[in-house]
Amino acid sequence: MSAVLAILSGACLxxxxxxxxxxxxGFLRFADFYAxxxxxxxxxxxxxxxxxxxxxxxxxxxxxxxxxxxxLLFVLFSSPTASHALAKAAWNAGVRPxxxxxxxxxxxxxxxx
Amino acid sequence: MRYTLGMAGALALxxxxxxxxxxxxxxxLGAVSVLLVTWIALRMDVVDKExxxxxxxxxxxxxxxxxxxxxxxxxxxxxxxxxxxxPRYQPQVARLPLPQRSDICRVVYANSINLTPGTxxxxxxxxxxxxxxxSEEGIAALEAGEMSRRVSELDR
Amino acid sequence: xxxxxxxxxLLVMAVALVRAFAGPNVFxxxxxxxxxxxxxxxxxxxxxxxxxxxxxxDIALVYALINYISVIGVLRVTELRNEQRGTKEGA
Numbered sequence: 001m002s003a004v005l006a007i008l009s010g011a012c013l014x015x016x017x018x019x020x021x022x023x024x025x026g027f028l029r030f031a032d033f034y035a036x037x038x039x040x041x042x043x044x045x046x047x048x049x050x051x052x053x054x055x056x057x058x059x060x061x062x063x064x065x066x067x068x069x070x071x072l073l074f075v076l077f078s079s080p081t082a083s084h085a086l087a088k089a090a091w092n093a094g095v096r097p098x099x100x101x102x103x104x105x106x107x108x109x110x111x112x113x
Numbered sequence: 114m115r116y117t118l119g120m121a122g123a124l125a126l127x128x129x130x131x132x133x134x135x136x137x138x139x140x141x142l143g144a145v146s147v148l149l150v151t152w153i154a155l156r157m158d159v160v161d162k163e164x165x166x167x168x169x170x171x172x173x174x175x176x177x178x179x180x181x182x183x184x185x186x187x188x189x190x191x192x193x194x195x196x197x198x199x200p201r202y203q204p205q206v207a208r209l210p211l212p213q214r215s216d217i218c219r220v221v222y223a224n225s226i227n228l229t230p231g232t233x234x235x236x237x238x239x240x241x242x243x244x245x246x247x248s249e250e251g252i253a254a255l256e257a258g259e260m261s262r263r264v265s266e267l268d269r
Numbered sequence: 270x271x272x273x274x275x276x277x278x279l280l281v282m283a284v285a286l287v288r289a290f291a292g293p294n295v296f297x298x299x300x301x302x303x304x305x306x307x308x309x310x311x312x313x314x315x316x317x318x319x320x321x322x323x324x325x326x327d328i329a330l331v332y333a334l335i336n337y338i339s340v341i342g343v344l345r346v347t348e349l350r351n352e353q354r355g356t357k358e359g360a
Binding site: 009010013014016017020021023024027028033036037040043044048051052054055058059061063064067068070071074075078079081082083085086089090092093095 | 299334
């Protein structure tokens with residue numbers, strides 16, 4: 001039983017690490033602020049969930065999984081709020097989204113400046 | 114009263130999960146701290162439908178499951194966009210209607226858009242949302258309105 | 270596998286630091302700080318299992334709370350500064 005759990009948790013941790021690397025790579029490569037915010041989102045949703053799930057499967061007592069669940073819930077509730085706050089602050093400060101080369105501004109919907 | 118009890122219950126649960134000690138002294142201290150925080154919250158006048166959304170409890174479970182599926186799908190989509198030799202994405206900005214009336218449903222909708230990587234709420238105005246997406250498909254999926262419909266149903 | 274996760278987390282945090290130094294504007298830097306903070310939470314949690322001391326999980330929880338509040342706080346400061354600049358230009 002515990003061997004199965006160890007394998008499952010290893011798979012979760014491996015997948016989570018891969019997603020973390022993906023997010024970091026996107027964070028480095030994307031040319032535009034808003035696109036980088038999307039890459040940040042990858043590391044904060046599924047990667048965090050997988051890593052915390054992997055750690056949960058490793059615990060041998062009953063309290064740590066609940067604490068990990070609390071951490072996961074808090075991250076899942078706060079990270080979209082934080083990224084919305086970032087996007088809104090940048091928008092209000094005049095940062096406008098650009099195309100995938102980071103050269104031209106994107107066309108905005110009617111009524112936005 | 115329902116909201117006060119709900120909040121005290123949630124705080125007590127939180128305390129028990131975080132404590133891990135069950136001696137009478139510590140349990141009493143925990144009860145005192147829960148009562149103190151509830152009293153402060155009552156004095157601050159923040160105990161209401163918005164801070165303790167009990168009416169959502171029954172319907173939020175299925176919605177979170179559906180949202181989890183969406184998060185996994187959009188994560189996989191973003192993974193294959195990042196690991197190309199040339200990162201492939203066409204950013205888009207669009208305005209979306211915001212039919213939800215209650216504040217909590219608007220927040221749930223905007224946060225759900227943010228939680229699925231590839232779409233991001235930039236501005237939340239009284240009658241519309243400004244959304245930035247990494248691809249046309251992201252905007253198209255939101256404009257199809259399934260997420261919006263599911264969020265509206267939470268409050269009914 | 271735990272050690273691999275910890276190494277990946279450290280790598281991602283290094284990437285966040287690179288972006289924090291290179292980031293063209295202040296919001297890129299705040300975003301990098303936010304990424305660094307959320308990865309620190311995961312790092313503390315992973316290290317608590319690596320060293321077998323579950324007390325670290327409390328620290329991770331507190332760190333998650335502090336990180337969120339600090340990001341919102343820094344953004345409020347930049348927003349207030351922009352507003353002040355705007356009213357000065359308007360006058």
